[in-house]
Amino acid sequence: MNRRRFSKLVIPLVATSLLAIGCTGGSGGARAGNPAATSPGQDGQAPAPDYVVSTQVSGAYQTIMGLPLVRQGLDHIQRDHERTIDEQIAISEIPAAPFQEDRRGADYLRRLTELGLDNVRRDSVGNVYGVRRGTGDGPTIFISAHLDTVFPPETDVSVTQKDGKLYGPGVGDDARGLAALLSVVRAFQETAIQTRGDIIFGGTVGEEGLGDLRGVKTFFSENKDVDGFITIEPGDAEGVTYQATGSRRYEISFPGPGGHSFGDFGRPSSISAMGRAIAAISEIRPPADPKTTFTVGVVKGGTSVNSIAGDATMQVDMRSNDPDALKKLEEQLLPMAQAGADTENARWNAPADGRITVKTELVGDRPAGDQDLHSPIVEASYAAAAELGLPAKLGAPSSNDANLPISLGIPAVRLGGGGQAENTHSFTDEEWFDPKDAHLGPQRIFLTALGLAGVSGPEPVSPLLLSR
Numbered sequence: 407m408n409r410r411r412f413s414k415l416v417i418p419l420v421a422t423s424l425l426a427i428g429c430t431g432g433s434g435g436a437r438a439g440n441p442a443a444t445s446p447g448q449d450g451q452a453p454a455p456d457y458v459v460s461t462q463v464s465g466a467y468q469t470i471m472g473l474p475l476v477r478q479g480l481d482h483i484q485r486d487h488e489r490t491i492d493e494q495i496a497i498s499e500i501p502a503a504p505f506q507e508d509r510r511g512a513d514y515l516r517r518l519t520e521l522g523l524d525n526v527r528r529d530s531v532g533n534v535y536g537v538r539r540g541t542g543d544g545p546t547i548f549i550s551a552h553l554d555t556v557f558p559p560e561t562d563v564s565v566t567q568k569d570g571k572l573y574g575p576g577v578g579d580d581a582r583g584l585a586a587l588l589s590v591v592r593a594f595q596e597t598a599i600q601t602r603g604d605i606i607f608g609g610t611v612g613e614e615g616l617g618d619l620r621g622v623k624t625f626f627s628e629n630k631d632v633d634g635f636i637t638i639e640p641g642d643a644e645g646v647t648y649q650a651t652g653s654r655r656y657e658i659s660f661p662g663p664g665g666h667s668f669g670d671f672g673r674p675s676s677i678s679a680m681g682r683a684i685a686a687i688s689e690i691r692p693p694a695d696p697k698t699t700f701t702v703g704v705v706k707g708g709t710s711v712n713s714i715a716g717d718a719t720m721q722v723d724m725r726s727n728d729p730d731a732l733k734k735l736e737e738q739l740l741p742m743a744q745a746g747a748d749t750e751n752a753r754w755n756a757p758a759d760g761r762i763t764v765k766t767e768l769v770g771d772r773p774a775g776d777q778d779l780h781s782p783i784v785e786a787s788y789a790a791a792a793e794l795g796l797p798a799k800l801g802a803p804s805s806n807d808a809n810l811p812i813s814l815g816i817p818a819v820r821l822g823g824g825g826q827a828e829n830t831h832s833f834t835d836e837e838w839f840d841p842k843d844a845h846l847g848p849q850r851i852f853l854t855a856l857g858l859a860g861v862s863g864p865e866p867v868s869p870l871l872l873s874r
């Protein structure tokens with residue numbers, strides 16, 4: 407166990423262009439270089455600011471690490487490793503396609519109930535959660551992992567093992583998060599550590615793709631008194647992701663009169679209208695900083711080679727780390743659809759009842775957001791990793807369940823469930839999970855939760871988060 411003191415802990419934070427989007431696997435963020443180094447600028451990197459945890463947070467962690475019950479909790483999680491892996495496999499083998507999380511949700515609800523949480527319930531959209539009560543003089547923390555996967559219902563979700571690794575769709579994303587969370591709950595229950603704030607533990611629906619964060623959106627609309635949030639996603643126990651990449655997704659269609667390519671020549675074409683729009687969209691030059699992006703990801707339309715197309719549809723994805731930049735991009739891009747239709751109608755001098763029109767539907771809305779690099783939840787997550795002897799690091803912006811609370815001003819981070827997950831979301835390369843040292847994931851989340859909620863008893867620890 408690393409016993410460095412944070413007042414002396416100085417770690418270079420290396421700026422990075424890496425951008426983790428969605429709940430992709432891997433390290434969960436940017437490498438922060440050699441943690442032992444105190445002189446930034448080595449390795450050819452530009453000088454970077456040093457990240458130093460405040461004395462308040464380092465002091466809290468000195469006390470926490472000195473508590474025998476905390477040691478017991480960490481030991482329990484380490485001994486719990488095999489059981490947690492077994493649960494990860496069992497959970498992963500329950501299909502949980504987008505919008506079809508019910509079976510896995512029911513199973514998870516049972517597991518949370520068996521762990522003795524209070525008031526375990528399933529809400530109107532399918533989130534399942536229960537609460538572990540504190541003494542009532544601390545903040546309320548919500549810790550969750552997501553129930554859904556990206557894989558359609560017909561996918562074979564059986565898990566196989568080879569060379570110590572687990573293979574299966576969703577085994578890392580987010581069956582690992584769900585299993586790691588159960589191990590954290592067990593550490594709390596076995597040690598009977600009394601926190602000051604309540605901790606809600608659960609699984610959310612709708613994190614992936616067109617699920618559009620409907621689980622956390624519902625949770626935070628129904629639970630206004632939650633002060634902090636941790637989402638457990640694939641990744642090691644070192645990274646802290648605290649910035650939210652926002653996205654807006656649209657399906658834009660161009661219905662028109664259509665007709666025969668020869669007999670009806672002279673009518674406007676839905677495909678040509680959309681093509682004009684795409685040509686204009688392709689010329690947009692969004693800012694590199696804050697990173698802002700767009701793509702026309704899917705196009706569909708037409709009926710046959712000898713027809714004037716009477717329908718055409720495209721799906722557009724826009725992303726940014728900055729809400730204003732995202733809004734500006736959207737305000738620039740969306741009118742290009744109507745302009746494409748207008749130009750096509752004018753080209754053929756189309757009559758009022760024979761024009762291409764435009765229908766725009768918002769199909770995805772994940773809010774962007776930022777928070778202070780030195781907010782207590784970021785520092786606590788960082789300090790908890792360092793206390794485990796790990797090279798703590800701040801990760802690149804990402805898109806996950808934490809987007810929603812971050813956009814609401816509620817402190818939130820994405821932390822890794824431990825181990826190594828690769829090929830997440832892949833339909834061609836099999837997703838795999840390496841459980842080596844995976845217990846470090848739940849250990850770090852256990853420590854982070856203790857700091858945020860505070861500890862009651864003869865050596866009390868003040869909560870690092872404030873109640874709202």
Ligand SMILES: [Zn+2]
Pocket residue numbers: 428429430552579580613639640
């Ligand atoms: Zn995920």
